[in-house]
Amino acid sequence: xxxxxxxxSPTPLYAQIAERLRAAxxxxxxxxxxxxxxxxxxxxxxxxxPATVVQAYxxxxxxxxxxxxxxxxxxxxxxxxxxxxxxxxxxxxxLVRRLLADAARLGLSSRDVITAVERELGEKVR
Amino acid sequence: xxxxxxxxSPTPLYAQIAERLRAAxxxxxxxxxxxxxxxxxxxxxxxxxPATVVQAYxxxxxxxxxxxxxxxxxxxxxxxxxxxxxxxxxxxxxLVRRLLADAARLGLSSRDVITAVERELGEKVR
DNA sequence: ACCAGTGTATCGCAACTCTAATACACCGGT
DNA sequence: ACCGGTGTATTAGAGTTGCGATACACTGGT
Numbered sequence: 001x002x003x004x005x006x007x008x009s010p011t012p013l014y015a016q017i018a019e020r021l022r023a024a025x026x027x028x029x030x031x032x033x034x035x036x037x038x039x040x041x042x043x044x045x046x047x048x049x050p051a052t053v054v055q056a057y058x059x060x061x062x063x064x065x066x067x068x069x070x071x072x073x074x075x076x077x078x079x080x081x082x083x084x085x086x087x088x089x090x091x092x093x094x095l096v097r098r099l100l101a102d103a104a105r106l107g108l109s110s111r112d113v114i115t116a117v118e119r120e121l122g123e124k125v126r
Numbered sequence: 127x128x129x130x131x132x133x134x135s136p137t138p139l140y141a142q143i144a145e146r147l148r149a150a151x152x153x154x155x156x157x158x159x160x161x162x163x164x165x166x167x168x169x170x171x172x173x174x175x176p177a178t179v180v181q182a183y184x185x186x187x188x189x190x191x192x193x194x195x196x197x198x199x200x201x202x203x204x205x206x207x208x209x210x211x212x213x214x215x216x217x218x219x220x221l222v223r224r225l226l227a228d229a230a231r232l233g234l235s236s237r238d239v240i241t242a243v244e245r246e247l248g249e250k251v252r
Numbered sequence: 253a254c255c256a257g258t259g260t261a262t263c264g265c266a267a268c269t270c271t272a273a274t275a276c277a278c279c280g281g282t
Numbered sequence: 283a284c285c286g287g288t289g290t291a292t293t294a295g296a297g298t299t300g301c302g303a304t305a306c307a308c309t310g311g312t
Binding site: 007012013014048049050051052055069070071072073 | 269270271272273277278279280
């Protein structure tokens with residue numbers, strides 16, 4: 001499940017780790033309530049410092065994907081479809097707000113943005 | 127035209143400068159072929175280092191808004207509507223690609239993104 | 253041709269981020 | 283109650299980035 005990381009990549013190690021785990025959780029490759037590898041285990045397996053794994057886990061915890069219990073371990077969080085949907089909504093909104101702010105800074109109109117979205121997604125926005 | 131900068135802001139000084147100038151150019155407050163303040167003038171006016179202004183100018187030059195001519199000065203670039211439109215397109219696409227990449231990293235679907243875009247813009251995507 | 257005014261290049265320092273190292277605090281089976 | 287395994291906290295070092303200082307190189311009116 002865990003291939004080697006690219007330590008030369010501009011995306012930090014902790015982000016690479018978080019990304020993989022997030023994908024695994026979303027695809028149910030890791031089931032709810034399932035225990036993740038311990039900080040030290042995963043760190044050893046990836047030949048990385050435990051603190052780096054912790055940082056990845058913290059990010060996922062902040063996003064509501066996992067739960068860290070001191071002394072016990074780290075577990076995939078059980079979330080209701082409603083909660084999950086709400087969280088996705090929140091995240092998507094945050095990203096879009098950032099996009100629009102950046103666009104405004106560059107002097108781009110909503111029209112410009114919509115057009116680009118439609119082109120990139122091959123899907124038209126009503 | 128140039129109020130004081132916020133040196134405590136997380137957005138770098140050079141970015142703040144670039145942002146203002148970009149807005150002024152887009153709104154035609156600064157006309158094509160018009161000379162911008164010299165690096166030293168603007169730096170003095172904003173109580174900032176000339177190198178910081180240079181950095182802002184470079185960014186705008188890379189975006190195609192201005193042209194720096196050694197020994198002569200810095201000028202607003204004259205661009206045809208077609209070029210201009212193409213450039214806006216390019217920038218919008220770049221931003222949207224980043225948005226989609228980030229969304230993918232977070233495990234969000236295109237549907238999630240589209241929904242958020244529509245909500246934030248109050249405009250439907252076809 | 254001069255030279256005042258313009259952009260350019262290089263270096264250095266401070267702040268921040270990422271990663272690692274080390275020591276600490278908690279849980280749970282035995 | 284122990285103690286091996288777990289997460290937590292603090293500190294340190296390497297790299298990157300923002301900003302400033304200083305010296306250099308070019309342009310254009312006189």
